[in-house]
Amino acid sequence: MKKYFLGVVLLLMTGVIVGCSNGSNSSDNNSTTTSELKDETKVSVNEAIKLYQKNFPKADIISIELEKHLGKPVYTIEGADKTTEYQLNINAINKKIKQKSEEPLDEEDRSEAKTEKLNLDNLITLNKAAQIAKKAAKGGKATEFKLEQKLGVTFWEVKVVNGHTETEVQIDAQKGKVLKTEKD
Numbered sequence: 001m002k003k004y005f006l007g008v009v010l011l012l013m014t015g016v017i018v019g020c021s022n023g024s025n026s027s028d029n030n031s032t033t034t035s036e037l038k039d040e041t042k043v044s045v046n047e048a049i050k051l052y053q054k055n056f057p058k059a060d061i062i063s064i065e066l067e068k069h070l071g072k073p074v075y076t077i078e079g080a081d082k083t084t085e086y087q088l089n090i091n092a093i094n095k096k097i098k099q100k101s102e103e104p105l106d107e108e109d110r111s112e113a114k115t116e117k118l119n120l121d122n123l124i125t126l127n128k129a130a131q132i133a134k135k136a137a138k139g140g141k142a143t144e145f146k147l148e149q150k151l152g153v154t155f156w157e158v159k160v161v162n163g164h165t166e167t168e169v170q171i172d173a174q175k176g177k178v179l180k181t182e183k184d
Contacts, residue, residue, distance in 0.1 A: 036141045037066060038126045041073045041092040045126060045147070048075040048090050055100060056086040060117040064147040066092060066126070074098060080105060118147060119154040124176050133158035136178045137167035147173060155179055 045064065052061060059079035066075050073092035080086065082105075089099040124132075130142035133156075140162030147156055154173040159166060170180040 036130070037068065037073055037143050037145070038130045041066065041126065043075070043090065043092045043095045045075075045123060047095065048077060048092070049120060051090055051095065051097070052077040052079065052086075052088050055088055055097070056081075059084075059086045061120065062116040062118060062149070064118070064145075066145040067143075069098075080109070085109065116149050118149050119174065122174050123147075123154075124156070124171070124173060128176060129156040129158055129171055129173075132171050132176055132178060133160050133167075133169035136160075136169045136171075136181050137162060137183075140165070140167065153179070 045066075048064070049061065052059075056079060059081045061077060061079040063078045064075060065077075066073060068074070069089075075088075075090040075092050077088045077090070078085065085103045085105050087099070087101045087103075088097060090096070091098055126145060129145060133142055134140055137160035140160040142158050143161050144159040145156060146158075147154065149155070156171045156173050158169050158171065160169060166184040168180075168182045168184070169178060171178055
């Protein structure tokens, strides 16, 4: 009788383990249906920039990121003046400030902050950057955006996910020209 009972318990435990492992596979499949970040974002880049400038009026902006944090789109804007680095995290749905911070710059950071200042004139929109990036990546969904400046060129770096393939596309932020495409 004990052997029979033990066999039933083992059979049930095997069923539970198999059931749990099948459930985790289906959730993995759902994670590949990544949503388009720009469609979830209600606050434009220009609105986020204005909010940053209102909070840190003397700081130059050196980078802007838009990515998901805890399932919600969030802008992270970093900037600096001659002595201090500033960061503002903004909920990209309702424009509420999630985090605001300041940190003194060391000597090396001071010189870098001056050379990395973004050109914010005539920026292409998130929608346009996503459209260009998806075309360059030959399909997929734009899941992250970053605005940076190197060698005097301000550019969007857009991550495009297509199945299990990730492509990073760099796009001139004023002209909309693809500068670089890199697949992971």
